[in-house]
Amino acid sequence: MSMNNEREVILSVKHVDVTFGDNKKKPFKAVKDANFDIYRGETFALVGESGSGKTTLGRAIIRINSCSAGEIIFDGERISGKISRQQDRSVIRNIQMIFQDPAASLNERATIEYCVSEGLYNFHLYKNEQDRIAKVDKALEDVGLLPEHKSRYPHEFSGGQRQRVGIARAMIMEPKFIIADEPISALDVSIRAQVLNLMNKLKKEKNLTYLFIAHDLSVVRFIADRIAVIHLGRIVEIAESEVLFKYPVHPYTVSLLSAVPMPDPIIEKQREPIVYTKEEDDPNAAPREMREIRPGHFVYANDEDMKIYLDRLEKMEAFHGE
């Protein structure tokens, strides 16, 4: 897969900052200068530790957090800052979210039928009762649940099934773009695979685009086409997922990869985690920006870093015989 211009950009995040706290007191920048495009039909993963700003950025896209700088373009239209009510509603319809904890994100006092219909009610997206029920049935079927599950309550389901309800709830709106915020972190190992398969299946069938927010790099490698690594509010590296795993350049990415345990005792017993000490704190360093080190592979660096990174990259390429 190449990063050619032929691919159509569906979402463009342009130099976005998200700041918390008012400016007079001590403002806190949770997201700093995020700048990337997401192409139609791809799965773009945003990976970072807790507090890195990955969820905040996701929430900025869906207009829950406002941007303090920059703008976000969706399908050719600006959706950040002040927009019309009509546009706001279209954003909500076209961009849907899947949350981490399916137990917490469903109303436990409502039936599955209501949980899944909620978006339809809010937007009057059904002709009559019959039509609404047909839509709910279809959404449940898409995620592998049965029509008879409609009358049940969330607590009557297993974790994996509840997450399916969460997905059905998003899908019924027929969105173009889905933000999945740690959708499998709360699930059991054996169920994770099911939910990932389901997400991939729906993506193909409905031509969806995903922003997949996660902390677990090992999962992301399987599901994502491209990965952005975010650290303390700053995206430090973006690359195709295979490239990021084989040729990580930024020291934070290297450190993060070194910390992910692989299911292989021979490897794990000889591997030591590499600790990342933040180099950005050096006040004398030249300013850094996102630079393209190989086509489609971006890293946050200045001239000096670039030399080191290129050297490392060449060594890695030599090792892999390229």
Place this chain on the structure above:
Amino acid sequence: MADKNIILSVKDVEVKFRVREHYLTAIRNVSLDLYEGETFAIVGESGSGKSVFTKTFTGMLESNGAITNGSILFHDTDLATLKSDKEWEGIRGAKISTVFQDPMTSLNPIKTIGSQIVEVIEKHQGISKAEAKKQAISMMTRVGIPDAESRFDEYPFQYSGGMRQRIVIAIALSCHPEILICDEPTTALDVTIQAQIIKLIRDLQKELGFTTVYITHDLGVVAKVADRVGVMYGGQIIEYGTVEEIFYDPKHPYTWALLSSLPQLGIKGEDLYYITGTPPSLFNKIIGDSFAPRNAKAMKIDFAKEPPFFKITDTHYAKTWLLDPRAPKLEKPEAIKDLHEKISKMTGKGGAFYVDE
């Protein structure tokens, strides 16, 4: 492993819980020997009984549960017969202690960090407050709390998640236990913090020589920490062996399934393998192999008769009829063949991602 001393010997333990007039059998006749100084990892899905099993070592079963059969021999004491808190004194928290998953819930939010460590030392060692404080500070330093003396009087909320888990470890180790049970100690933590905590436990184990029981559902963590592994399913250990045997030469279909469903082994564009169905209900009597209903290749006998443990090597045993000489020869699934080669390729040189030497 004949040259190693057994520190804890579990024989045929059964645990039942009473739930609304029904009995649920959470642990079904599990036997296990733990060797001195080793790290034994127990893996399984939620509900497989891994936490319940280890709670019997410290008498921490919920009040509606009880050990209904078997023995747990620790030195000369049968832990299965201990009832009152008084009988447990001197063992729970002193000789056998536990680190739980969520450090926020295992620490008291309204007491200072220091007082919570001192409390444990005072109770178990019967020494003066001043002496206990000294020990507490030295323990805090040992688990990597910088500037321990000044952080002694802080509260849990002033600590980060990783720091809090370090404190929980300090408390668990403050009485120099012989066995440390780690129940998903890093599940609530970030990967980089997880790596630090795992390393800390390993370093302390080398230094202090305790035996570790690791409970986790993360096979990556198992590969990193374990000497030996037991795989739990439906309230039983269904396969155990050295960590290499379990990862590279697994024999039980459930172990195959568990390894195959790892997202790390997924091939892009193809579906990930997943286990169909749900784990068995422990309210009902389980007949035959508990995994049979979810195993597409189950044989007739799997539904009729519970398999015994078959010996593969001196250290490796699996509870599956597939190892019976009369069973058809079944190979492990394609996805987990050549596991080491596959993962090496994925991760680059020597298994580590390339770094400057």
